[in-house]
Amino acid sequence: AQSVSQHNHHVILSEAASLELGCNYSYGGTVNLFWYVQYPGQHLQLLLKYFSGDPLVKGIKGFEAEFIKSKFSFNLRKPSVQWSDTAEYFCAVNPRTNAGKSTFGDGTTLTVKP
Amino acid sequence: DTAVSQTPKYLVTQMGNDKSIKCEQNLGHDTMYWYKQDSKKFLKIMFSYNNKELIINETVPNRFSPKSPDKAHLNLHINSLELGDSAVYFCASSRETMNTEAFFGQGTRLTVV
Numbered sequence: 001a002q003s004v005s006q007h008n009h010h011v012i013l014s015e016a017a018s019l020e021l022g023c024n025y026s027y028g029g030t031v032n033l034f035w036y037v038q039y040p041g042q043h044l045q046l047l048l049k050y051f052s053g054d055p056l057v058k059g060i061k062g063f064e065a066e067f068i069k070s071k072f073s074f075n076l077r078k079p080s081v082q083w084s085d086t087a088e089y090f091c092a093v094n095p096r097t098n099a100g101k102s103t104f105g106d107g108t109t110l111t112v113k114p
Numbered sequence: 115d116t117a118v119s120q121t122p123k124y125l126v127t128q129m130g131n132d133k134s135i136k137c138e139q140n141l142g143h144d145t146m147y148w149y150k151q152d153s154k155k156f157l158k159i160m161f162s163y164n165n166k167e168l169i170i171n172e173t174v175p176n177r178f179s180p181k182s183p184d185k186a187h188l189n190l191h192i193n194s195l196e197l198g199d200s201a202v203y204f205c206a207s208s209r210e211t212m213n214t215e216a217f218f219g220q221g222t223r224l225t226v227v
Contacts (some may be wrong), residue, residue, distance in 0.1 A: 043218040043219055044216075063200075
């Protein structure tokens with residue numbers, strides 16, 4: 001069975017600080033990787049995804065993530081956060097051959113202070 | 115146009131009642147899901163349907179019964195509601211291909227009192 005671990009449960013930053021949220025997964029096969037964002041009171045939206053190719057993936061709103069296969073990691077980064085980035089961030093994994101079997105991490109709450 | 119829509123957005127009901135949440139997607143996707151997000155924000159898949167056929171049924175009480183009249187709809191019926199059922203329920207859909215992401219609805223906040 002696959003599992004996803006997000007190490008930071010709650011991160012508090014000031015505006016313009018750099019962000020890195022950790023995500024590690026365990027699964028024996030090939031996976032697709034995702035980061036979703038959930039703004040307060042809203043539904044989950046896709047931030048970025050990795051299927052194959054360049055392990056450094058760029059998403060919306062200046063976010064990027066790097067897939068390091070040897071470390072089973074897919075950390076999310078942003079060089080300079082804004083107050084509007086305050087949200088819940090979820091890392092998700094599914095086996096390449098079973099898109100429906102997504103497993104989500106526990107989520108990281110990011111609070112950006114103005 | 116809303117891609118994945120759920121109704122109602124909020125639902126407050128008493129213990130023991132039976133309620134339904136409806137979900138519709140206009141993306142032409144073959145696969146639909148129900149997720150439960152608890153008070154700690156933990157998101158867990160409950161069911162997955164592909165072309166009206168149940169393909170994932172995680173450990174969920176049998177009081178929860180999904181119904182898919184066609185591939186654009188996946189409704190969730192809950193019998194004998196309990197306090198612990200209070201959560202936000204998200205419907206989602208995706209294409210039936212290997213490389214795809216899920217599109218989520220707005221969520222239904224269910225409160226059982």
